[in-house]
Amino acid sequence: MLRLLSMMMLAATVALAGCASKVDYGDATARETVTTDFGSTDLQMIAAKMVDDMLVFPPVVQMTSSRRPVAFVDTIKNKTTEHIDTESITDTIQSKLINSGKFRFVDMTVVERVRKQLDYQANSGMVDEATAVAMGRQVGAEFMLYGNMSSIVKRDSSTKDVYYKFTLKLMNLQTGIIEWSGEKEIRKTRSKSLFGI
Amino acid sequence: MTTLRTLFVSVLLVTLAACSASNVATRQDNDDGTYQTVLHSNNAMLKGRINVVDLKQRNVGDLMQVQATLENGWKFELDFQYKFKWFDANGFELAPEGQSWRQLVMAGRTQANVQAIAPNPTAVKYEIWVRE
Numbered sequence: 001m002l003r004l005l006s007m008m009m010l011a012a013t014v015a016l017a018g019c020a021s022k023v024d025y026g027d028a029t030a031r032e033t034v035t036t037d038f039g040s041t042d043l044q045m046i047a048a049k050m051v052d053d054m055l056v057f058p059p060v061v062q063m064t065s066s067r068r069p070v071a072f073v074d075t076i077k078n079k080t081t082e083h084i085d086t087e088s089i090t091d092t093i094q095s096k097l098i099n100s101g102k103f104r105f106v107d108m109t110v111v112e113r114v115r116k117q118l119d120y121q122a123n124s125g126m127v128d129e130a131t132a133v134a135m136g137r138q139v140g141a142e143f144m145l146y147g148n149m150s151s152i153v154k155r156d157s158s159t160k161d162v163y164y165k166f167t168l169k170l171m172n173l174q175t176g177i178i179e180w181s182g183e184k185e186i187r188k189t190r191s192k193s194l195f196g197i
Numbered sequence: 198m199t200t201l202r203t204l205f206v207s208v209l210l211v212t213l214a215a216c217s218a219s220n221v222a223t224r225q226d227n228d229d230g231t232y233q234t235v236l237h238s239n240n241a242m243l244k245g246r247i248n249v250v251d252l253k254q255r256n257v258g259d260l261m262q263v264q265a266t267l268e269n270g271w272k273f274e275l276d277f278q279y280k281f282k283w284f285d286a287n288g289f290e291l292a293p294e295g296q297s298w299r300q301l302v303m304a305g306r307t308q309a310n311v312q313a314i315a316p317n318p319t320a321v322k323y324e325i326w327v328r329e
Contacts, residue, residue, distance in 0.1 A: 027298075028294070029280070029294065029296065029297035029298055030278075030297075030298055031278055031298055031300055041297070041300075044297035045297070045299065048296075048297065048299075051314075052312070052313065052314045055257065055258075055260055055314055056257045056260075056262060056314060061257055061258040064258065065258055095295075096295065096316065099292065099295075099316060099317055100260065100316060100317050100318075101317050101318060102258075102260075
């Protein structure tokens with residue numbers, strides 16, 4: 001009896017030790033399907049599709065054949081019910097466009113910090129005038145990238161279906177014309193099944 | 198009992214190896230302008246099921262664009278991932294962490310076209326990787 005109890009306790013200890021959680025690195029580019037919420041794979045799919053579509057659009061190809069137009073990224077309006085860091089999506093899109101060698105960007109999020117630095121260089125008296133960056137020489141953006149992210153969620157007792165739609169537009173600031181517009185649709189479904197079949 | 202356990206471990210290892218391996222498709226251009234697709238396979242399960250029936254490439258501006266026609270030779274639905282890898286003239290992979298695996302679900306005995314654009318104009322060669 002005592003021996004049986006000792007063996008049961010040993011088995012329980014071994015089983016509980018097996019319940020300890022483990023942390024490991026995974027592949028950042030692998031497909032992630034933990035939940036139907038917006039995830040890393042969705043971000044990667046959207047960025048890849050938007051950049052690919054923009055770069056092969058004939059007017060954009062013509063526009064970028066001999067020069068690199070300057071653009072800036074405005075906000076992506078999050079019209080879903082989730083918290084989505086849309087700036088993260090546009091950061092990836094911006095990186096890919098810059099690295100393609102077809103576009104250049106100005107960053108509107110650092111304007112105040114740049115102004116502070118230029119003011120320091122020009123007026124603090126601590127920077128050699130010959131090396132100070134002159135104010136008023138920045139290049140103006142010609143295009144604006146902006147868009148929307150929306151979702152439609154439907155559920156019943158066993159299924160949850162989430163449909164995302166990301167829309168991105170490239171507007172010519174001088175004429176107001178939208179030179180390019182792209183869309184990416186994603187559908188994620190969660191279904192409950194008996195015994196995981 | 199030992200024989201059975203050895204057999205079980207062997208089957209498990211083979212299955213796991215098959216699950217983690219990828220198929221690679223590359224295009225070989227012949228001197229007369231024709232080309233053929235070469236499928237490198239070290240995945241026994243996918244080898245007989247996914248075929249690259251055609252690879253097309255063109256330049257859009259100075260960026261390479263590739264379209265691959267994949268065929269599911271199996272009679273059931275196939276759910277797998279594919280990825281494009283791009284290389285420059287010196288064989289260096291371009292943006293190795295910038296390309297993500299894309300999911301594709303193909304019904305039995307159907308074909309699907311997948312496309313991709315090179316990340317920058319220095320790309321001269323590509324590979325298509327497929328995995329489960």
